[in-house]
Amino acid sequence: xxASKPSTPPRTHTGPSGGRPARxxxxxxxxxxxxxxxxxxxxxxxxxxxxxxxxxLETGNAxxxxxxxxxxxxxxxxxxxxxxxxDRLPRRRVxxxxxxxxxxxICIALAMSIAGRLEVWHLAVAGFVASLGTALQYPAFxxxxxxxxxxxxxxxxxxxxxxxxxxxxxxGPLVATPLVAWYGITAVLVVDVATFVVAMACTLAVRxxxxxxxxxxxxxxxxRPALRWLASDGRPLLVLLVAMATTNFFLAFFNVAMIxxxxxVLGAARSGLVFAVGGVAMLVGSLxxxxxxxxxxxxxxxxxxxxxxxxxCAVLAARPAPVVVLxxxxxxxxxxxxxxxxVATVYHERVPSTMQGRVFGxxxxxxxxxxxxxxxxxxVVITRIAEPAMIDGGWGADSVGRLxxxxxERAAALVLVGVALAMATVAWWVRRSVGDSLDRSTMPxxxxxxxxxxxxxxxxxxxxxxxx
Numbered sequence: 451x452x453a454s455k456p457s458t459p460p461r462t463h464t465g466p467s468g469g470r471p472a473r474x475x476x477x478x479x480x481x482x483x484x485x486x487x488x489x490x491x492x493x494x495x496x497x498x499x500x501x502x503x504x505x506x507l508e509t510g511n512a513x514x515x516x517x518x519x520x521x522x523x524x525x526x527x528x529x530x531x532x533x534x535x536x537d538r539l540p541r542r543r544v545x546x547x548x549x550x551x552x553x554x555x556i557c558i559a560l561a562m563s564i565a566g567r568l569e570v571w572h573l574a575v576a577g578f579v580a581s582l583g584t585a586l587q588y589p590a591f592x593x594x595x596x597x598x599x600x601x602x603x604x605x606x607x608x609x610x611x612x613x614x615x616x617x618x619x620x621x622g623p624l625v626a627t628p629l630v631a632w633y634g635i636t637a638v639l640v641v642d643v644a645t646f647v648v649a650m651a652c653t654l655a656v657r658x659x660x661x662x663x664x665x666x667x668x669x670x671x672x673x674r675p676a677l678r679w680l681a682s683d684g685r686p687l688l689v690l691l692v693a694m695a696t697t698n699f700f701l702a703f704f705n706v707a708m709i710x711x712x713x714x715v716l717g718a719a720r721s722g723l724v725f726a727v728g729g730v731a732m733l734v735g736s737l738x739x740x741x742x743x744x745x746x747x748x749x750x751x752x753x754x755x756x757x758x759x760x761x762x763c764a765v766l767a768a769r770p771a772p773v774v775v776l777x778x779x780x781x782x783x784x785x786x787x788x789x790x791x792x793v794a795t796v797y798h799e800r801v802p803s804t805m806q807g808r809v810f811g812x813x814x815x816x817x818x819x820x821x822x823x824x825x826x827x828x829x830v831v832i833t834r835i836a837e838p839a840m841i842d843g844g845w846g847a848d849s850v851g852r853l854x855x856x857x858x859e860r861a862a863a864l865v866l867v868g869v870a871l872a873m874a875t876v877a878w879w880v881r882r883s884v885g886d887s888l889d890r891s892t893m894p895x896x897x898x899x900x901x902x903x904x905x906x907x908x909x910x911x912x913x914x915x916x917x918x
Contacts, residue, residue, distance in 0.1 A: 479656045480598040480607060486652025487591065488614040490549070493645025494580075495618030497556065499626035500638030501577070505570055507630075514570050521578045525585040526815045536590045536807025541597070542658040544590035544807075546650065552583025553646045560639040568635065589810035596798050596806075597659040608794040609739025612787035616736045619729035619783075623722060676808040679801075684809070686884040687800060690793055693880050694817050697756065697789070700872045702824025703831070703865055704763060708779060710832065710862035715770050724779045731780035735787040744792045749885030752792045756877035758785035763870035767854050767863035796888060828865070836861035 476484075505514050536544050559576035562568040599607045629637040680688045712724040745751035759782050766778030801809045837858045839846030846864050847856040854863045 483656045486649035490649035491614030493642045495622035497642035499622040504635040522581040525581040529585040541594040548583045548587035552580040555579030563636045592810040593806035605743030608791040612736040616732035676805045686887045689884045699820035699824040703828040706828035707862040707865040714859040728779040728783035731784035735784045747889040749888030753881035755785045755789040760870045760873035763866045767866040836864045
């Protein structure tokens with residue numbers, strides 16, 4: 451199955467002299483929608499951190515935290531039979547419905563908390579319901595972006611979309627912990643509900659362009675045509691799917707190892723600095739992408755981003771010094787928005803609009819499938835393999851330990867060396883397998899040239915072009 455390509459080049463914006471191209475406008479509609487979703491993401495992060503703190507204080511152990519994490523990962527798989535609806539129903543209707551479902555879970559927990567009857571299992575149920583809504587909302591949200599911006603602005607739009615998670619990393623712990631300590635869990639749940647209201651108002655205020663191309667004759671709206679397209683015309687995206695799932699698997703090791711390394715080098719009281727510095731680095735990366743967009747040579751940019759993760763992990767492991775640890779964490783998290791934005795932009799450019807909901811659903815489900823496995827294995831690898839290896843006489847102490855130091859406290863550093871090697875391999879594989887194909891950037895196959903012209907004309911009346 452193949453999608454038709456535009457017969458003429460896309461329209462571009464030029465500077466006042468008609469020479470150097472100017473950055474195309476993101477448009478009022480996208481910015482309003484993006485603002486609401488960013489505020490909601492920050493609120494959800496504050497709520498998530500607050501719930502984790504409250505649960506740990508109430509139970510005194512991490513068992514319930516593990517259960518809550520598992521329950522929030524399940525909906526990405528359980529909702530897969532419903533995701534074809536994203537390609538059949540208006541995207542805004544799906545986003546509003548999914549956000550409302552997510553809010554129902556939080557509102558139930560809030561009501562129980564106000565009544566003084568909140569228990570941990572209530573939060574587990576509420577988190578599961580909220581995650582169901584999020585799993586349905588994500589593919590609709592991603593599929594809606596090309597209808598809100600011109601094709602040349604997709605890279606900048608996807609870069610700005612990384613701002614919400616980055617701000618959440620910075621703001622979440624700073625806000626959630628004192629709120630729970632001073633006012634209890636009710637306060638963070640109120641924040642979550644309030645930010646949902648903002649997101650809903652912004653979504654309802656935006657007019658979505660719901661025009662779709664006619665589905666191919668063999669597209670019956672099920673999963674089969676989408677998977678068949680990924681295996682044929684979308685094969686480079688299938689490679690990206692495997693690469694990103696593998697990357698997330700190793701980043702789960704990175705997350706656990708970084709916490710252990712920060713605690714041993716910075717001390718428990720200052721270990722949170724690594725998240726603050728990393729969050730600021732991620733924030734800066736998102737802002738740069740929001741202004742400049744993703745590289746035109748997508749394949750090279752993606753390989754460099756994955757290579758940057760490898761370099762950051764190697765720096766983290768290099769020396770047990772606070773400055774080195776903070777620098778390594780900043781290096782890793784600064785390039786995460788670049789990797790995520792390039793991947794999202796490539797999917798937007800190449801997946802037909804008639805199946806974007808299903809393909810983005812596959813991307814989310816497969817991309818997160820290995821996260822729980824990586825998180826579960828990382829602790830075992832550190833304690834059962836890396837720690838014995840780094841004691842005197844161990845294989846790690848006699849080899850890598852000569853460079854990064856020895857002792858049980860350097861076990862997390864050994865794991866990070868392994869993650870660095872793995873990420874360097876993934877970067878090499880992506881560049882070798884699909885790098886040249888991704889470097890040949892294309893118009894979104896979801897829109898014909900006339901449709902692109904219509905979108906440009908719609909936006910031209912709403913906001914003046916941003917000049918270079």
